[in-house]
Amino acid sequence: SQQGEEDPQALSIQEGENATMNCSYKTSINNLQWYRQNSGRGLVHLILIRSNEREKHSGRLRVTLDTSKKSSSLLITASRAADTASYFCATDAGDYKLSFGAGTTVTVRA
């Protein structure tokens, strides 16, 4: 079952701008993860945030988690053409499985 839902479905931005996408989920989680998928490729893990963490950074990525609202956001700062991809959130409820959302497609225009 797909627990996470990303918003927006698609996002188009100019190179150098920031991109923000959101993820909402329904049940309790151990952690929430974000993955990137380039067209026709496998997914690449970007960042994991645990349920007791509120914010995490990795390079140009910033992830927040609000467990009271069951939501997370991914911010990509100073976007580049290479950031063009689909981004998925995935929730881990501690049962060896991940539940993926439908993803946000990000297009970075030169």
Added chain:
Amino acid sequence: DGGITQSPKYLFRKEGQNVTLSCEQNLNHDAMYWYRQDPGQGLRLIYYSQIVNDFQKGDIAEGYSVSREKKESFPLTVTSAQKNPTAFYLCASSTGEGTQYFGPGTRLLVL
């Protein structure tokens, strides 16, 4: 070089035919997973295995079968019972602590 390999990259299936997708990992991970991805959608879990000789059904197991005879290998068979098999199939592995590592995928098309 550590990683996950999937083969073939493209696979064509005729009506009534069973086909097998290969997934191999040399990451020494205990857990392995098979997902199906349809255009514009997220990943749906087909089967997963936490340890050798054991596997569980995911959300959409009907029409698929798997085996886990070796730690490194987790092949997926798409049987003739799967009436709509056209999709992108992704294999992943994990230590079981959360992060999953994905292969490059196999695109299955029906002739």
